[in-house]
Amino acid sequence: MIIFKWLNDEILKMTWLSDLVKLLVEKVFNLPTSERLGGSLQFFIYDTIKIFILLSVLIFLISYIQSYFPPERTKKLLGGIKGIRGNILGALLGTITPFCSCSSIPIFIGFTAAGLPLGITFSFLISSPLVDLASLLILMSFFGFKIAIAYVIVGLILAVIGGTIIDKLPLEGYIEGYVKEIDNVDAEILEMTRIDRIAYGKEQVNAIIKKVWLYVFIGVGIGALIHNWIPESFIENVIGSKNPFAVILATAVGIPMYADIFGTLPIAEALFGKGVGIGTVLSFMMAVTALSLPSIIMLSKVVKRKLLIIFVSIVSVGIVIIGYLFNAFSFLLI
Amino acid sequence: MVIKILGSGCANCKKLEANARQAAEEMGIKAEVVKVTDFKDILAYGVMKTPGLVVDEKVKVMGRVPSAEEIKKLL
Numbered sequence: 001m002i003i004f005k006w007l008n009d010e011i012l013k014m015t016w017l018s019d020l021v022k023l024l025v026e027k028v029f030n031l032p033t034s035e036r037l038g039g040s041l042q043f044f045i046y047d048t049i050k051i052f053i054l055l056s057v058l059i060f061l062i063s064y065i066q067s068y069f070p071p072e073r074t075k076k077l078l079g080g081i082k083g084i085r086g087n088i089l090g091a092l093l094g095t096i097t098p099f100c101s102c103s104s105i106p107i108f109i110g111f112t113a114a115g116l117p118l119g120i121t122f123s124f125l126i127s128s129p130l131v132d133l134a135s136l137l138i139l140m141s142f143f144g145f146k147i148a149i150a151y152v153i154v155g156l157i158l159a160v161i162g163g164t165i166i167d168k169l170p171l172e173g174y175i176e177g178y179v180k181e182i183d184n185v186d187a188e189i190l191e192m193t194r195i196d197r198i199a200y201g202k203e204q205v206n207a208i209i210k211k212v213w214l215y216v217f218i219g220v221g222i223g224a225l226i227h228n229w230i231p232e233s234f235i236e237n238v239i240g241s242k243n244p245f246a247v248i249l250a251t252a253v254g255i256p257m258y259a260d261i262f263g264t265l266p267i268a269e270a271l272f273g274k275g276v277g278i279g280t281v282l283s284f285m286m287a288v289t290a291l292s293l294p295s296i297i298m299l300s301k302v303v304k305r306k307l308l309i310i311f312v313s314i315v316s317v318g319i320v321i322i323g324y325l326f327n328a329f330s331f332l333l334i
Numbered sequence: 335m336v337i338k339i340l341g342s343g344c345a346n347c348k349k350l351e352a353n354a355r356q357a358a359e360e361m362g363i364k365a366e367v368v369k370v371t372d373f374k375d376i377l378a379y380g381v382m383k384t385p386g387l388v389v390d391e392k393v394k395v396m397g398r399v400p401s402a403e404e405i406k407k408l409l
Contacts, residue, residue, distance in 0.1 A: 070397050071382040098397070103383050107374055110382040178374070187380025187393055200398045207346065 013143035014050050021046040040228035047220045047266045054141060055212070055262050056205050058134045061206035065133065066098040067197045071107050072187050074124070075114050084164060086116075087123040091159035094127030095152075098204075104295060108302045112175060113184040119167025125299075126315060127159035130290040135261050142269050143278070146333045148327070151282060158318040165314055166307075174307035215263030223266030226274060235274045246280045247323035251316060254287025258295075264288045278333065279326030286319045335365040335409070340376045340396075346383030347385040350399045354387065357405035365409075 009015045021042050022033050031038030074093045081089055104125060111121040131152050139148035192200065200245055226235065239246040254264075268281045291312060326333070337354050337394045341347030343399075351367060358365040371379055379388060383397035387405070 072380060072396065075382065098383065106377060106382045106384065109373060109377055110380075113377065182374055182377055185378055185380035185394065190393070190396065196398075199401075199404075203399060 008140065008145065010252070011061045012137065013054070014141070017050055017053075018046050021049070036228045040224040043227045043266075043270070044220055044224045047269070048216065048258040050141075050212065051216050051220065051262055051265065052213075054138055055216075056210060056270050058137055059205045059208050060201040062132065062134045063098065063201040064197050065262075066096055067192055067200050069093065069096045069098075070189065071097055071103070071110065073189050075110055075116070076160060076186065076189075078116055078120060078124075079109070079114055081120075082117070084160065086120040087160045087163040087167070088125075088156075090120040090123035090163060091127040091131075091156045093118060094124045094159060095131045095133065095156075096175065097124075097128060104298050105302055108299070109179050109182055110184075112179055112196065112302075113182045114186075115184065117167055118171060118175070119163040119165075120292060121163075122166045122319070123159045123163025126162050126290060129295070130159065130286060131155035135289075138261060139264065142265055143272065147278060147282075150333055153321050154325075155286070158315070158322065162311075162314045162318060169310065171307050174304040176302050176304060179302050212260055212262055215259045216266075219259065219263035223270040224268065226270035230274075234274060237273065239271070239276055239280055241275075241277060241327075246277065247283050247320055247327065250284040251287045251319050251323065252281045255312075255316060256293045257288045258292040259288055261285065261289055277327040278330045279321075279323040282326055283319050283323030286322065287316070290315055317323045335363055336368060336390055337365045337409075338368045338370050338388035338389060338391075340370045340379060340381050341369050341384035342373065342376075344384065346399050350385040350395075351379060351389060353400065354405050355401040356402040360402070361406055361409060363409060368404075 019095055024045070025031055025033055025038050025042045027040070029041065031041060033039050033042045074097045077093060078086060078090055108121060108125070111124070112118070136148050136152050139151055236242055243249070257264075264285050268285050271284070272278065272281045296308065296312060299311070303311075335358075337358065339347055339351045341350070347369070351369065354365075358367070364405055376384065376386065379386060379393050381393060381396045385395075386393060386397070387395040387397060387400065387408070389390065389409060401409070
Protein backbone atom coordinates (compact mmCIF):
# COMPACT_ATOMS: atom_id res chain seq x y z
CA MET A 1 0.00 0.00 0.00
CA ILE A 2 2.85 2.40 0.89
CA ILE A 3 4.62 1.59 -2.36
CA PHE A 4 1.39 2.05 -4.26
CA LYS A 5 0.83 5.42 -2.64
CA TRP A 6 4.40 6.47 -3.41
CA LEU A 7 3.99 5.44 -7.05
CA ASN A 8 0.71 7.28 -7.32
CA ASP A 9 2.10 10.44 -5.69
CA GLU A 10 5.42 10.62 -7.49
CA ILE A 11 4.58 9.19 -10.89
CA LEU A 12 0.92 9.93 -11.51
CA LYS A 13 0.41 12.99 -9.33
CA MET A 14 4.00 14.16 -9.89
CA THR A 15 4.41 15.76 -6.48
CA TRP A 16 8.12 16.21 -7.30
CA LEU A 17 7.13 18.47 -10.17
CA SER A 18 4.82 20.49 -7.95
CA ASP A 19 7.67 21.05 -5.48
CA LEU A 20 10.05 21.97 -8.27
CA VAL A 21 7.63 24.50 -9.78
CA LYS A 22 6.94 25.95 -6.33
CA LEU A 23 10.68 26.45 -5.89
CA LEU A 24 10.92 28.09 -9.31
CA VAL A 25 8.04 30.50 -8.67
CA GLU A 26 9.19 31.42 -5.18
CA LYS A 27 12.95 31.62 -5.63
CA VAL A 28 13.33 32.70 -9.25
CA PHE A 29 10.23 34.84 -9.82
CA ASN A 30 10.16 35.87 -6.17
CA LEU A 31 6.38 35.41 -5.89
CA PRO A 32 5.03 33.63 -2.84
CA THR A 33 2.74 30.80 -3.96
CA SER A 34 0.40 31.54 -1.09
CA GLU A 35 -0.58 34.74 -2.88
CA ARG A 36 -2.76 35.11 -5.94
CA LEU A 37 -0.26 35.81 -8.68
CA GLY A 38 2.32 33.28 -7.50
CA GLY A 39 -0.38 30.70 -6.84
CA SER A 40 -1.94 30.93 -10.28
CA LEU A 41 1.49 30.96 -11.92
CA GLN A 42 2.41 27.79 -10.05
CA PHE A 43 -0.88 26.18 -11.06
CA PHE A 44 -0.39 27.18 -14.70
CA ILE A 45 3.24 25.99 -15.05
CA TYR A 46 2.77 22.81 -13.05
CA ASP A 47 -0.46 21.76 -14.75
CA THR A 48 0.79 22.50 -18.24
CA ILE A 49 3.98 20.46 -17.79
CA LYS A 50 2.14 17.66 -16.02
CA ILE A 51 -0.55 17.39 -18.67
CA PHE A 52 1.93 17.34 -21.54
CA ILE A 53 4.03 14.66 -19.83
CA LEU A 54 0.95 12.53 -19.09
CA LEU A 55 -0.41 13.13 -22.58
CA SER A 56 2.77 11.97 -24.31
CA VAL A 57 3.41 8.93 -22.15
CA LEU A 58 -0.20 7.78 -21.91
CA ILE A 59 -1.13 8.30 -25.54
CA PHE A 60 1.93 6.35 -26.59
CA LEU A 61 1.18 3.44 -24.26
CA ILE A 62 -2.50 3.38 -25.09
CA SER A 63 -1.96 3.64 -28.84
CA TYR A 64 0.40 0.70 -28.63
CA ILE A 65 -2.29 -1.40 -26.95
CA GLN A 66 -5.02 -0.04 -29.23
CA SER A 67 -3.07 -1.03 -32.32
CA TYR A 68 -4.15 -4.59 -31.50
CA PHE A 69 -7.81 -3.62 -31.71
CA PRO A 70 -8.59 -1.79 -34.93
CA PRO A 71 -12.35 -1.20 -35.39
CA GLU A 72 -12.31 -3.75 -38.20
CA ARG A 73 -11.40 -6.41 -35.61
CA THR A 74 -13.87 -5.07 -33.03
CA LYS A 75 -16.61 -5.44 -35.62
CA LYS A 76 -15.74 -9.09 -36.13
CA LEU A 77 -15.51 -9.74 -32.38
CA LEU A 78 -18.97 -8.27 -31.83
CA GLY A 79 -20.61 -10.20 -34.62
CA GLY A 80 -23.15 -12.79 -33.56
CA ILE A 81 -23.32 -11.76 -29.91
CA LYS A 82 -26.84 -10.86 -28.92
CA GLY A 83 -28.54 -9.15 -26.01
CA ILE A 84 -26.94 -7.56 -23.00
CA ARG A 85 -23.75 -9.59 -23.42
CA GLY A 86 -23.31 -7.79 -26.71
CA ASN A 87 -23.83 -4.42 -25.03
CA ILE A 88 -21.29 -5.24 -22.34
CA LEU A 89 -18.74 -6.43 -24.86
CA GLY A 90 -19.45 -3.40 -27.05
CA ALA A 91 -18.88 -1.07 -24.09
CA LEU A 92 -15.67 -2.87 -23.10
CA LEU A 93 -14.29 -2.91 -26.64
CA GLY A 94 -15.14 0.79 -26.81
CA THR A 95 -12.50 1.41 -24.18
CA ILE A 96 -9.64 -0.14 -26.16
CA THR A 97 -10.61 0.65 -29.74
CA PRO A 98 -8.97 3.83 -30.99
CA PHE A 99 -11.64 6.45 -31.50
CA CYS A 100 -12.06 9.98 -32.65
CA SER A 101 -15.28 11.72 -33.61
CA CYS A 102 -14.04 11.79 -37.22
CA SER A 103 -14.26 8.00 -37.40
CA SER A 104 -17.71 7.67 -35.85
CA ILE A 105 -19.47 7.66 -39.25
CA PRO A 106 -17.49 4.83 -40.86
CA ILE A 107 -17.69 2.87 -37.61
CA PHE A 108 -21.46 3.34 -37.42
CA ILE A 109 -21.94 2.33 -41.06
CA GLY A 110 -19.50 -0.58 -40.79
CA PHE A 111 -21.17 -1.98 -37.67
CA THR A 112 -24.66 -1.56 -39.11
CA ALA A 113 -23.69 -3.16 -42.40
CA ALA A 114 -22.24 -6.10 -40.49
CA GLY A 115 -25.69 -6.64 -38.97
CA LEU A 116 -24.84 -5.58 -35.44
CA PRO A 117 -27.93 -4.52 -33.47
CA LEU A 118 -28.30 -0.76 -33.08
CA GLY A 119 -28.08 -1.02 -29.29
CA ILE A 120 -24.66 -2.67 -29.39
CA THR A 121 -23.34 -0.05 -31.80
CA PHE A 122 -24.55 2.66 -29.43
CA SER A 123 -23.03 0.97 -26.38
CA PHE A 124 -19.76 1.15 -28.28
CA LEU A 125 -20.29 4.75 -29.37
CA ILE A 126 -21.09 5.88 -25.82
CA SER A 127 -18.17 4.18 -24.11
CA SER A 128 -15.57 4.85 -26.78
CA PRO A 129 -15.04 8.58 -26.20
CA LEU A 130 -16.08 8.43 -22.54
CA VAL A 131 -13.89 5.74 -21.07
CA ASP A 132 -10.46 4.59 -22.04
CA LEU A 133 -7.27 3.56 -20.35
CA ALA A 134 -5.89 7.07 -20.61
CA SER A 135 -8.86 8.56 -18.77
CA LEU A 136 -8.46 5.97 -16.02
CA LEU A 137 -4.79 6.79 -15.40
CA ILE A 138 -5.32 10.50 -15.75
CA LEU A 139 -8.17 10.57 -13.26
CA MET A 140 -5.98 8.60 -10.86
CA SER A 141 -3.38 11.31 -11.20
CA PHE A 142 -5.78 14.15 -10.51
CA PHE A 143 -8.42 12.68 -8.22
CA GLY A 144 -7.02 9.44 -6.81
CA PHE A 145 -7.69 5.82 -7.70
CA LYS A 146 -11.08 5.38 -6.03
CA ILE A 147 -12.71 8.12 -8.07
CA ALA A 148 -10.96 6.96 -11.23
CA ILE A 149 -12.23 3.41 -10.89
CA ALA A 150 -15.72 4.57 -9.98
CA TYR A 151 -15.73 6.81 -13.07
CA VAL A 152 -14.78 3.94 -15.36
CA ILE A 153 -17.39 1.63 -13.86
CA VAL A 154 -20.27 4.10 -14.09
CA GLY A 155 -19.14 5.11 -17.59
CA LEU A 156 -19.38 1.47 -18.69
CA ILE A 157 -22.74 1.04 -16.97
CA LEU A 158 -24.05 4.13 -18.78
CA ALA A 159 -22.89 2.67 -22.10
CA VAL A 160 -24.52 -0.70 -21.41
CA ILE A 161 -27.81 0.76 -20.17
CA GLY A 162 -27.95 3.43 -22.90
CA GLY A 163 -27.37 0.80 -25.59
CA THR A 164 -29.91 -1.56 -24.04
CA ILE A 165 -32.61 1.12 -23.99
CA ILE A 166 -31.94 1.97 -27.65
CA ASP A 167 -32.09 -1.75 -28.41
CA LYS A 168 -35.52 -2.11 -26.79
CA LEU A 169 -37.05 0.86 -28.59
CA PRO A 170 -38.28 0.29 -32.13
CA LEU A 171 -35.68 2.48 -33.78
CA GLU A 172 -34.23 0.41 -36.59
CA GLY A 173 -36.22 2.52 -39.06
CA TYR A 174 -34.47 5.70 -37.97
CA ILE A 175 -31.18 4.97 -39.66
CA GLU A 176 -30.58 6.95 -42.86
CA GLY A 177 -31.59 4.89 -45.89
CA TYR A 178 -28.24 4.85 -47.66
CA VAL A 179 -26.52 3.27 -44.63
CA LYS A 180 -28.52 0.08 -45.07
CA GLU A 181 -27.60 -0.19 -48.74
CA ILE A 182 -23.92 -0.54 -47.97
CA ASP A 183 -22.68 -4.10 -48.05
CA ASN A 184 -20.57 -5.57 -45.35
CA VAL A 185 -16.96 -6.08 -46.34
CA ASP A 186 -14.55 -7.69 -43.93
CA ALA A 187 -11.11 -6.32 -44.51
CA GLU A 188 -8.29 -8.67 -43.91
CA ILE A 189 -6.74 -7.50 -40.62
CA LEU A 190 -3.24 -6.42 -41.46
CA GLU A 191 -0.82 -7.61 -38.82
CA MET A 192 1.55 -4.95 -37.59
CA THR A 193 5.10 -5.58 -36.46
CA ARG A 194 6.37 -4.19 -33.17
CA ILE A 195 8.19 -1.46 -35.08
CA ASP A 196 4.90 -0.54 -36.80
CA ARG A 197 3.14 -0.33 -33.45
CA ILE A 198 5.85 1.89 -31.96
CA ALA A 199 5.71 4.12 -35.04
CA TYR A 200 1.92 4.23 -34.74
CA GLY A 201 2.18 5.21 -31.06
CA LYS A 202 4.59 8.05 -31.82
CA GLU A 203 2.43 9.21 -34.71
CA GLN A 204 -0.62 9.29 -32.41
CA VAL A 205 1.26 11.30 -29.76
CA ASN A 206 2.26 13.88 -32.39
CA ALA A 207 -1.17 14.03 -33.95
CA ILE A 208 -2.98 14.38 -30.61
CA ILE A 209 -0.61 17.00 -29.23
CA LYS A 210 -1.03 19.00 -32.44
CA LYS A 211 -4.79 18.70 -32.07
CA VAL A 212 -5.19 19.47 -28.38
CA TRP A 213 -2.32 21.71 -27.26
CA LEU A 214 -4.41 24.86 -27.61
CA TYR A 215 -7.29 23.34 -25.63
CA VAL A 216 -4.85 22.34 -22.91
CA PHE A 217 -3.53 25.89 -22.61
CA ILE A 218 -7.06 27.32 -22.58
CA GLY A 219 -8.12 24.72 -20.03
CA VAL A 220 -5.15 25.37 -17.76
CA GLY A 221 -5.69 29.13 -18.13
CA ILE A 222 -9.33 28.83 -17.05
CA GLY A 223 -8.24 26.45 -14.29
CA ALA A 224 -5.70 28.98 -13.01
CA LEU A 225 -8.36 31.71 -13.04
CA ILE A 226 -10.77 29.57 -11.05
CA HIS A 227 -7.97 28.46 -8.76
CA ASN A 228 -6.90 31.92 -7.65
CA TRP A 229 -9.07 34.71 -8.97
CA ILE A 230 -12.73 33.74 -8.89
CA PRO A 231 -14.13 34.01 -5.37
CA GLU A 232 -15.09 30.74 -3.76
CA SER A 233 -18.48 32.11 -2.71
CA PHE A 234 -19.35 32.81 -6.36
CA ILE A 235 -18.46 29.28 -7.45
CA GLU A 236 -20.22 27.86 -4.40
CA ASN A 237 -23.43 29.68 -5.34
CA VAL A 238 -23.40 28.85 -9.03
CA ILE A 239 -22.23 25.24 -9.16
CA GLY A 240 -21.56 24.42 -5.54
CA SER A 241 -23.70 22.58 -3.04
CA LYS A 242 -25.88 25.68 -2.61
CA ASN A 243 -27.34 25.22 -6.07
CA PRO A 244 -29.48 22.07 -6.35
CA PHE A 245 -29.28 22.33 -10.15
CA ALA A 246 -25.47 22.42 -10.21
CA VAL A 247 -25.14 18.99 -11.85
CA ILE A 248 -27.66 19.84 -14.57
CA LEU A 249 -25.93 23.15 -15.23
CA ALA A 250 -22.49 21.50 -15.44
CA THR A 251 -23.83 18.87 -17.85
CA ALA A 252 -25.60 21.42 -20.05
CA VAL A 253 -22.48 23.56 -20.32
CA GLY A 254 -20.32 20.53 -21.06
CA ILE A 255 -22.39 18.90 -23.83
CA PRO A 256 -21.72 21.27 -26.74
CA MET A 257 -18.07 21.75 -25.77
CA TYR A 258 -15.54 20.03 -27.92
CA ALA A 259 -12.41 19.23 -26.00
CA ASP A 260 -10.89 16.07 -24.78
CA ILE A 261 -10.18 14.93 -21.27
CA PHE A 262 -6.77 16.62 -21.24
CA GLY A 263 -8.23 20.07 -21.79
CA THR A 264 -11.07 19.66 -19.29
CA LEU A 265 -9.01 18.25 -16.43
CA PRO A 266 -7.39 21.47 -15.23
CA ILE A 267 -10.84 23.11 -15.08
CA ALA A 268 -12.29 20.12 -13.27
CA GLU A 269 -9.33 20.04 -10.89
CA ALA A 270 -9.64 23.74 -10.04
CA LEU A 271 -13.43 23.46 -9.50
CA PHE A 272 -12.91 20.43 -7.29
CA GLY A 273 -10.27 22.37 -5.33
CA LYS A 274 -12.83 25.11 -4.74
CA GLY A 275 -15.18 22.68 -3.09
CA VAL A 276 -17.47 21.85 -6.01
CA GLY A 277 -18.97 18.39 -5.57
CA ILE A 278 -17.15 15.50 -7.24
CA GLY A 279 -20.37 14.48 -8.99
CA THR A 280 -20.76 17.94 -10.50
CA VAL A 281 -17.15 17.91 -11.67
CA LEU A 282 -17.43 14.42 -13.18
CA SER A 283 -20.72 15.29 -14.91
CA PHE A 284 -19.01 18.22 -16.55
CA MET A 285 -16.12 16.04 -17.74
CA MET A 286 -18.38 13.26 -18.95
CA ALA A 287 -20.59 15.71 -20.84
CA VAL A 288 -17.57 17.29 -22.54
CA THR A 289 -16.05 13.98 -23.62
CA ALA A 290 -19.13 11.88 -24.41
CA LEU A 291 -21.08 14.44 -26.41
CA SER A 292 -19.96 17.39 -28.44
CA LEU A 293 -21.40 19.49 -31.21
CA PRO A 294 -19.06 18.04 -33.89
CA SER A 295 -19.85 14.44 -32.91
CA ILE A 296 -23.61 15.14 -32.88
CA ILE A 297 -23.36 16.71 -36.35
CA MET A 298 -21.40 13.66 -37.56
CA LEU A 299 -24.02 11.27 -36.22
CA SER A 300 -26.83 13.30 -37.79
CA LYS A 301 -25.49 12.18 -41.17
CA VAL A 302 -26.20 8.53 -40.43
CA VAL A 303 -29.26 8.55 -38.17
CA LYS A 304 -32.54 10.40 -38.36
CA ARG A 305 -33.40 13.19 -35.96
CA LYS A 306 -35.60 11.15 -33.63
CA LEU A 307 -32.88 8.59 -32.94
CA LEU A 308 -30.31 11.34 -32.51
CA ILE A 309 -32.50 13.13 -29.95
CA ILE A 310 -33.10 9.87 -28.07
CA PHE A 311 -29.37 9.13 -28.02
CA VAL A 312 -28.41 12.60 -26.76
CA SER A 313 -31.22 12.53 -24.16
CA ILE A 314 -30.28 9.12 -22.78
CA VAL A 315 -26.63 10.07 -22.43
CA SER A 316 -27.42 13.48 -20.90
CA VAL A 317 -29.93 12.11 -18.39
CA GLY A 318 -27.47 9.31 -17.53
CA ILE A 319 -24.70 11.81 -16.88
CA VAL A 320 -26.96 13.92 -14.65
CA ILE A 321 -28.01 10.85 -12.64
CA ILE A 322 -24.36 9.81 -12.28
CA GLY A 323 -23.52 13.33 -11.10
CA TYR A 324 -26.15 13.34 -8.35
CA LEU A 325 -25.19 9.82 -7.27
CA PHE A 326 -21.52 10.78 -7.02
CA ASN A 327 -22.40 13.88 -5.00
CA ALA A 328 -24.61 11.84 -2.68
CA PHE A 329 -22.05 9.11 -2.12
CA SER A 330 -18.91 11.22 -2.34
CA PHE A 331 -18.08 10.45 1.30
CA LEU A 332 -17.24 6.91 0.18
CA LEU A 333 -14.74 8.10 -2.40
CA ILE A 334 -12.83 11.00 -0.95
CA MET B 335 -0.22 1.10 -60.94
CA VAL B 336 -3.15 2.69 -59.13
CA ILE B 337 -2.69 3.96 -55.60
CA LYS B 338 -5.86 4.88 -53.74
CA ILE B 339 -5.96 7.04 -50.63
CA LEU B 340 -9.02 6.31 -48.53
CA GLY B 341 -10.15 9.15 -46.31
CA SER B 342 -12.62 11.97 -46.05
CA GLY B 343 -10.03 14.71 -46.34
CA CYS B 344 -8.54 14.78 -42.86
CA ALA B 345 -4.98 15.98 -42.25
CA ASN B 346 -3.70 12.41 -42.05
CA CYS B 347 -5.12 11.60 -45.48
CA LYS B 348 -3.23 14.49 -47.03
CA LYS B 349 -0.04 13.39 -45.33
CA LEU B 350 -0.53 9.83 -46.57
CA GLU B 351 -1.13 11.09 -50.09
CA ALA B 352 2.07 13.14 -49.99
CA ASN B 353 4.05 10.18 -48.65
CA ALA B 354 2.61 7.86 -51.32
CA ARG B 355 3.44 10.28 -54.14
CA GLN B 356 6.95 10.72 -52.79
CA ALA B 357 7.47 6.96 -52.53
CA ALA B 358 6.27 6.34 -56.08
CA GLU B 359 8.36 9.17 -57.45
CA GLU B 360 11.54 8.07 -55.70
CA MET B 361 11.10 4.56 -57.03
CA GLY B 362 10.42 5.82 -60.52
CA ILE B 363 7.03 4.11 -60.64
CA LYS B 364 4.35 5.63 -62.78
CA ALA B 365 1.45 5.57 -60.42
CA GLU B 366 -1.94 7.14 -60.59
CA VAL B 367 -2.93 8.45 -57.16
CA VAL B 368 -6.67 8.52 -56.59
CA LYS B 369 -8.40 9.99 -53.57
CA VAL B 370 -11.43 8.10 -52.31
CA THR B 371 -13.46 10.40 -50.08
CA ASP B 372 -16.95 8.89 -50.09
CA PHE B 373 -17.67 6.76 -47.03
CA LYS B 374 -19.58 4.27 -49.15
CA ASP B 375 -16.54 3.66 -51.32
CA ILE B 376 -14.17 3.58 -48.36
CA LEU B 377 -16.30 0.98 -46.60
CA ALA B 378 -16.40 -1.07 -49.77
CA TYR B 379 -12.78 -1.88 -48.90
CA GLY B 380 -13.82 -2.84 -45.37
CA VAL B 381 -11.82 0.04 -43.90
CA MET B 382 -13.43 1.78 -40.93
CA LYS B 383 -10.52 3.80 -39.65
CA THR B 384 -9.02 6.23 -42.09
CA PRO B 385 -6.65 6.86 -43.68
CA GLY B 386 -6.26 3.75 -45.79
CA LEU B 387 -3.80 2.92 -48.53
CA VAL B 388 -4.89 0.71 -51.42
CA VAL B 389 -2.44 -0.43 -54.07
CA ASP B 390 -3.92 -2.06 -57.16
CA GLU B 391 -7.18 -2.74 -55.31
CA LYS B 392 -5.45 -4.40 -52.36
CA VAL B 393 -5.68 -2.80 -48.90
CA LYS B 394 -2.13 -2.31 -47.64
CA VAL B 395 -2.51 0.00 -44.66
CA MET B 396 -5.45 1.15 -42.57
CA GLY B 397 -5.84 3.57 -39.69
CA ARG B 398 -2.36 5.03 -39.76
CA VAL B 399 0.06 7.02 -41.86
CA PRO B 400 3.05 5.00 -43.01
CA SER B 401 6.25 6.86 -43.94
CA ALA B 402 7.39 7.16 -47.55
CA GLU B 403 10.09 4.59 -46.80
CA GLU B 404 7.52 2.08 -45.60
CA ILE B 405 5.28 2.71 -48.62
CA LYS B 406 8.24 1.99 -50.91
CA LYS B 407 8.43 -1.50 -49.46
CA LEU B 408 4.69 -1.99 -50.03
CA LEU B 409 4.76 -0.94 -53.68
